[in-house]
Amino acid sequence: MLFQRLFSAGWLIACLAFAAIAWGYHAPFSYEPVGPRAFPLLMLGLMAVALAWQLLRPVPLRQAADEPPLDRAALLKVAGCIGLLLVYAGLFEPLGFIASSWLLGAAMARLYGGRWRAALSCSALLSVGLYLLFDKALDVPLPLGILGFLEI
């Protein structure tokens, strides 16, 4: 409940900040009565009103029956997963698709409870297989990175 209020408040502030930015948008030449700032301002305004309502009278969250409450361990795992995805995004081009996907696949498989051996071997298969499928068969270009010498 507290988190929900904080989140709404933060969102509301972001909304107002964006509105302040949008206020400054002017078209240097204009042939139409409505400029570039009207629509975003309208949306931000409506959103701010709705968020303020949400902030003052938050609705209690429904807890799904099969969903365990978030504890510290789960939050740590989620944070770890987000970190992994960010690292993956950073390494995608320098290391190339195959190497970075292998690393991500193995680390993620560990995170979700796979064994080391299985995680490493399966994710190696996955990354090579997906590379062949997408880059070679489906014409989606993917970076090779450090494996660039394999390109013929």
Added chain:
Amino acid sequence: MDTLGYLGQGFGVAMTPYNLITALVGTLIGTVVGLLPGLGPINGVALLIPVAFALGLPPESALILLAAVYLGCEYGGRISSILLNIPGEASTVMTTLDGYPMARQGLGGVALSLSAWSSFIGAFIATCGMVLFAPLLARWAIAFGPAEYFVLMVFAIVALGGMAGDRPLKTFIAALLGLFLSTLGIDANSGVYRFTFGSIHVADGIQFVVLVLGLFSVSEILLLLEKTHHGQAAVKATGRMLFNLREAAGVFTVNLRCGLLGFALGVLPGAGATLASAVAYMTEKKLAGAGGRFGQGDPRGLAAPETAIGASACGAMVPMLTLGVPGSGTTAVMIGALTLYNITPGPLLFQNQPEIVWGLIASLFIANLMLIVLNVPMIRLFTRILAVPNWLLVPLIAIITAIGVYAVHATTFDLFLMVGIGVFGYILRKLDFPLSPLLLGFILGGLMEQNLRRALSISNGELSILWSGPITLGTWALVALMLALPLVRIARRRAQGRRVPAEA
């Protein structure tokens, strides 16, 4: 009788070997994607957009592929809800109520094929409805000006909130966020850069595939992390695979009723499959009275939601094709795909590119038929896919998602953006915000702003153009009705709460 001629032409397009194979591949991929937990029709369709584009598929084949994937996903979701009692998405919750008990009684194969059959009838009814009504609606919609379009889109957004049930405010906020996000990037009319903070990567706005995959795939990956179960054992589908004539006859009237109902609800923006399946199940339960064994494996309880889902999935394509206004999250994604091909769905599509529209309608017939035929030999294979453990599945989803995002622009900025959007989407889901209104808002935002500005240019800034015609006035009345709907519901719930205070 032009319509029949066009339909024949459409079958001509859909029956070419190339498009038949496309439809077959699409249904297969869709079924597998729908089976996997964490991937639904929205992700499935969004993932295939860059691929279809990279393959250089012609627009009608691409659309057929996406529609086939859509239907396949709906079918795949059914398998996991019947055999595992895990609904893949909100719309199949009703399917589990009677489908899982049937599977427990050893009728898993029958339940699956019966649900496929029901869905086929539903889709058949809806496609017939589409053939009848879509050209009429398109002809009528040509008279729409920018003001009418703007009001229509306001209605679509508000209808989402009105139909959403218990959290209209959150639905509304999510839709507004989507509308706002669509304004990022360069403004086409004046050349002003909006909210780009000097970054060239967002100069042409947030890429639609990035938004969809971030919101739906990445947040789902994070949600899967919390769930503890590792690949639940599925009920084996043994014995008879196909339903017999008596079972089909027993549910036939249910099929007809729910098909019509599903079509009507599917055409309405915002209602969609979830509402249609719930209403269909409740209605049939009431109609069956004491004679039904609803909840304990009554075939009628399985047929009702399935028919409605199949019908509403096709019904949702009516507003998409005729008006260019999507009725559901998945059709919103398909509109995004069409824009990539520079095709604007709307009334003119029926005149200018009939082969696309009618080819799509014909391939819906064909894809539905394929799903039934595929069900019988493939079901054992499909059930084996359900046994794939999460630790293998999640990296696969993550990597494929990254490929889909990277394929759009080939920049890693998009990957970072996807993770950011995914984390935000995860928080939103934890806080009970529905995500598909956000997506719908994002798709409609650009159109809505353009039409508003065009309308006001026509009237030279006079706001009264927005409510001066009979069509706009009528639509505003519907908007008011939709806004009042949740209030009425809350009031009724309060009144009920007062009557039985002990129950809370």
